[in-house]
Amino acid sequence: DAMVIQNPRYQVTQFGKPVTLSCSQTLNHNVMYWYQQKSSQAPKLLFHYYDKDFNNEADTPDNFQSRRPNTSFCFLDIRSPGLGDAAMYLCATSRDIETQYFGPGTRLLVL
Amino acid sequence: AQSVTQPDIHITVSEGASLELRCNYSYGATPYLFWYVQSPGQGLQLLLKYFSGDTLVQGIKGFEAEFKRSQSSFNLRKPSVHWSDAAEYFCAVGAREYGNKLVFGAGTILRVKS
Numbered sequence: 001d002a003m004v005i006q007n008p009r010y011q012v013t014q015f016g017k018p019v020t021l022s023c024s025q026t027l028n029h030n031v032m033y034w035y036q037q038k039s040s041q042a043p044k045l046l047f048h049y050y051d052k053d054f055n056n057e058a059d060t061p062d063n064f065q066s067r068r069p070n071t072s073f074c075f076l077d078i079r080s081p082g083l084g085d086a087a088m089y090l091c092a093t094s095r096d097i098e099t100q101y102f103g104p105g106t107r108l109l110v111l
Numbered sequence: 112a113q114s115v116t117q118p119d120i121h122i123t124v125s126e127g128a129s130l131e132l133r134c135n136y137s138y139g140a141t142p143y144l145f146w147y148v149q150s151p152g153q154g155l156q157l158l159l160k161y162f163s164g165d166t167l168v169q170g171i172k173g174f175e176a177e178f179k180r181s182q183s184s185f186n187l188r189k190p191s192v193h194w195s196d197a198a199e200y201f202c203a204v205g206a207r208e209y210g211n212k213l214v215f216g217a218g219t220i221l222r223v224k225s
């Protein structure tokens with residue numbers, strides 16, 4: 001029944017060691033988003049894919065990259081995680097600019 | 112610039128009491144409005160949304176919200192709160208003119224006391 005799935009739910013990585021977070025969806029939505037949410041803060045949009053078109057937010061660090069190999073999957077790559085990148089990462093999907101549906105999130109810990 | 116304000120960082124209500132969470136927005140376009148709820152360590156769950164039409168919107172878990180254009184508000188209400196409603200609530204606003212971007216409020220943490 002799951003609609004937006006994120007794996008893993010918890011990820012521990014070392015300072016500077018690349019890490020990839022995964023998102024998949026069964027809704028066949030054409031838009032997929034990645035958000036970063038730090039403790040007690042609102043989600044912050046990093047980037048989104050509208051179909052195959054990648055849209056980066058102006059203030060998203062170069063350290064964060066994304067791939068969308070097909071409609072169902074989207075990946076968030078953090079090339080060299082720093083301590084400040086520890087956060088909850090949320091994936092969301094929508095059909096065009098309609099309602100966004102969120103996954104359960106991946107909690108990233110950087111040691 | 113677009114902004115969303117949730118004036119209350121924390122709210123505590125007694126179980127069974129009524130609840131109103133406030134949301135005000137500043138937008139240069141006709142807004143789409145959403146309320147999401149987030150339990151600790153979880154993602155955001157959509158409670159309700161307003162795109163057009165009837166300004167009183169019913170959502171899941173007994174929540175409702177009313178869009179008041181004159182006040183630029185979209186307050187969330189529930190007549191009788193349950194202990195399981197304790198969570199963080201986010202108001203979010205989008206608009207067709209701004210593409211896919213949602214602007215979130217800072218969130219309101221709801222505590223329910225028995």
